[in-house]
Amino acid sequence: MTPLPIDAAIPDLLAAITAAGRAVLVAPPGAGKTTRVPLALLDAVQGRIVMLEPRRLAARAAAERMAETLGEAVGETVGFRIRGEAKLGKATRIEVVTEGVLTRMLQSDPGLDGIGAVIFDEFHERSLNADLGLALAWEARGALRDDLVLVVMSATLDAGPVAALMDDAPVVVSEGRAFPVATRWLDAPLRKEIRFEAAVADLVLHAVAETEGGVLVFLPGEGEIRRVEAALAGALPAECHLRPLYGAMELAAQRAAIRPERAGRKLVLATSIAETSLTIEDIRVVVDAGRARRAKVDPGTGMSRLVTERVSMAEADQRRGRAGRVAEGTCYRMWTKGEEGALAAFPPAEIEVADLVPLALELALWGAGDGEGLAFLTPPNPGVLAEARGPLTGLGALDEAGRITDHGKRLAALPLHPRLGHMLVVAGRAAAPLAALMEERDPLPRGAPVELALRLAAIADPSRFRRDHGIEPNRGTVERIRTEAKRLSRLVAPGEGLSAAQMAALAYPDRVGLRRKGDDPRYVLSGGKGALLDAGDPLAGQRLIVVTDTDGNPREAKVRMATVISEAELRAVHGDAIGWQNVCDWSKREGRVVAREQECFGALVLDDRAWREADPEAVARAMLDGVRELGLRPSDAARRFIARVELVRAAGADLPEMSEAALMERLEDWLLPHLGGVRSAADWKRFDILAALRARLDWGRMRLLDREAPAQFETPMGRKVPIDYAGEAPEIAVRLQEMFGTTRHPRVAGRPLRVVLLSPAGRPVQTTTDLPAFWDTSYDDVRKDMRGRYPRHPWPDDPRAAQPTLRAKPRGG
Structure with missing residues (x-):
């Protein structure tokens, strides 16, 4: 075998496994860990070795490379099992599987009978199923299989937290072999008016002109790959072979992107699939467009969307490293060096942003509904996980207590999202094409009508669909959907003959x-x-x-x-x-x-x-919302009452708060019983809240209020004058002659009542809070001024001894 950098770390890894039965292996991309470690474990463990790969393409490629190393065909010592395809034999010792496959193995047989080791490759990608698989395998090891060997392998991972999670597992580090990579940044940030694909194409042409060897261009998705491919068509040197690479491609096209070219230079336009586990031959130049596409879910809606974001530094470093695997290389970054400081250190773990409905079902099946007690490197958010259980309850997969039902167990066994599994089980085989379609990308080009029936027609007969509608479906996508639909149809009964719309409504x-x-x-x-x-x-x-x-x-x-x-x-x-x-x-x-x-x-x-016979209480409660919008609108009498209560409360009395904020906050307590017949803004405008406010005070408190802050002041003549409590102090306005004979100043709530003394014409002549002092001081000046103006009204020398009056002297008297 050709020597690889990982070979030097294999003895330490085997020693760690022998001593502890578990290990964390950190090795950079290109070190050879994916293909060498499983082979090295063949003689070290009993039973089969299962290696988890996050992507189907990587799983197949790893199995093929290991089988080639052994001089065998895939399916002999080394096999693989991915969604919809398996190549295994009776003699198979190493199984390379994708993540959902491992979860099913654990759920159906927690003891993993016949399996001696589980390897988690590329764990730094932090996929949801890898996190779940490690959590379940670790619990199974502790409860059922203390001899089960667990190895976590990663390219760029802080090994400490993972090792701590696995009870201080030994950490083995391979330094790898990387050639120097020169990094080149843009001189200035991209101008907003320049289209992304055009900028990428220009940078690629620049890189091709300056360098030699294969070029790997990182783009966020298939759409960008196709547009950059179109922009480069006819502009590249003749010896350049342009190869797209993304997960949904046909296998033959993927292999063409991976294998060496017989002549000329290879230029691969790839998604993040090429960051780690795949080895692409002859690459010496990387062009990093600086974007990554991630699926994010809004927990409140359950709707996921693909979001294009700036890459993290960890992703950028992974991409850069691909240029230094076979020789000195160059990495072109489509951002300035100054912009690098704004990049996140790591991408988010999938468990932080993904749809957790499938996870919630798996946890319920495992018997750990909230995930508590399982060894998650990043535990699922409890609130988001609780939201995810809602759809499962609606589908009948969980009961009201959150326990899995028989229907839920059936859904968990299907290789589908629980929503689509429910649709398939209820609707039967006829739903298989729709379920396969929902799991795949849209087979119709962007801009096609949204009608689901068009997609189903394209899947059923692509040639006829093209003739009838003039739209070319993606043949590779259609074939994948048809293949998957056949597989799914074998898993369920014929069904009830529902329409496509009804099937979709079930999901x-x-x-x-x-x-x-x-x-x-x-x-x-x-x-x-x-x-x-x-x-x-x-x-x-x-x-x-x-x-x-x-x-x-x-x-x-x-x-x-x-x-x-x-x-x-x-x-x-x-x-x-x-x-x-x-x-x-x-x-x-x-x-x-x-x-x-x-x-x-x-x-x-x-x-x-x-609702003609609407419940009066329901109407009243709805009217409270109207009051909140319209405001209290108290009458003058209600305002005076509120002011009296607040004044006495401020003096220390036990009365309910009647500030506007307090009243609005507790509308239901005091106003609701009084809203009978009030249904509109016009009704509310006519409504006086005084009675409702007075009802808040019992007899004793009303008596206290009337004593400490009476609504009216009785003048020496027995006339009742309303007290105005709206200002800084309680106040009345009376004619000066009506207060004759007063020797003590009136008080309210322990405070002097402010008295505005009026002239016979009703105009203010003096304001006082001390009538006796007024009689002794200012009265003489007022008397002199007023007596000339109002000679028919009494202006006695001694107002204390005079009789109060509102009458004038008769004419001629």
Whole structure:
């Protein structure tokens, strides 16, 4: 065998496994760990060796390389098992599997009978299934199989946390063999007006002109690969062979990208699939476009979307390293050196951003519904995991206590997302093409109508579809869907003969859409979120649709795939979830309480009619929302009452708070019982809250309030004058003559009452909080001034001894 850098670390790895039965191996890309470690373990462990690979292409390639090393065909000593394909034999000792396969092996046989070792390759990618697989395997090792060997291998991983997770597992490090790589950055940031693909193509041409050897270009996805490929067509030197590489390609095309060219230079346009586990021959130049595409899910909607982001430094370093595997290389980065400081250190673990519905089902099947106690390097967010259990309960996979049901066990055994598994089990074999379609990329080009039936027609007969619609489906995608559909159809019974729309509604009961009123084709989904169709799409006028794919926008998702469903079809599959409910709501637009009887499916209102005998309490509660919008609007009398209460409260009395904020906060407590007959803004404008406020005080507290802060002041003449409590201090306004004979100043709530003394014409002449002092001081000046103006009114020398009066002297008297 050709010597590889990992060979030097193999003895230490075997020693760690012999001593501890577990190890963490850190080796850079190109060291050879993927193909050498499983072979080295053949004589060190009893039973089969299972190696987990995150990608199907890498799993197949690793098995083929190991079999070639042994001089055998795949399926003899070394085999692989990936989704939809397996090459294994009775003598197979090494199985390279993808992540979902390992999870099924553990769930069906936690003791992993006959398996001596499990290897987790490329663990630094932190895929959800790798995290779950390690957690389950570690628990199985502790409870059932203390002889099970576990090896975690990674290229760029902080080994400490993983080793600690595995009870301080030994860490083995391979230095690898890397040739120097020169890094070149842009001189200035890309201008916004330059298209991304055009900038990549220019940088690639620059790199090809300056260097020799194979070139590997990292792009976020197939769409960018195709557009850069088109931009480079005719511009490259004749000796350059352009090879796309992404996960959904046909196997032959993938192999063409990996193997060496017989002549000339190879230029590979690849996604992140080429970052680590794949060895691409002859690469000496890397062009890193600096973007990565990740799936992110909004937990509130369950809708996932692919987000294109800046790469992390860990990803950039991985990509750069590909240029130094066979000789000195060069890495061109499509960003400036100064921009590097803004890059995240590592990409997020998939468990932090992915759809956790499948994980929730697996945990329930394992008997660890919340995941507590399992060795997760990054534990799932409890709130997001709880949200993920909601759809499973709705599908009947979990009971109300969160325990897995028999139906849930059936779904967990299927190689599908639980939503699609539920659809397949209920609808039967006829749903297999739809399930396979939903698991794959769209077979129709971008810009095609969103109608799901078009995709199914393209899958059924691609040639006829092309003739009838003038649209060329992606042949590779169609073939993969057809192959997978055949496999899935063998797993279930014939079924009930449901329409495609009904099948889709089984999988996505929360994505049935009802068209909103208005010109724009906007839909409210049964799960409560919004969705938007292009106005020109043939489905735009339909009342009810089922949305099967969106761009994942959590506010208003753009529909990418959907189909029309009739109300009768919806009732046939979800009739038990459709029911009548009475709704009372405050309508801000109409300014009144609207009481309706509505037939609903989730957030959809299928039928709506007036609730003529609406429950009075329900109306009153809805009116509270109107009050919150309109405000309290107290009458003058109510304002005075509130001010009296607050004044006495401030003096230390035990009275309820009646500030506006406190009253609004507790509307339900004090106002609700008094809202009978109030249903609109006009009603509220006429309503006086005084009675409701007074009802908050019992007899004793009302007596206290009337004593400490009376509503009125009784003048020496017995006339009752309202006390104004709205200002800084309680105040009354009376004619000066009406206060004659007063020798003690009146008080309210322990404070002097502010008295505004008026002239006979009702104009203020003096304000005082001490009448006796006024009589002694300022009265003489007021008397002199007023007596000339109002000679018919009394102005005695001694106001203390005078009789109060409101009368003037008779004329001529």
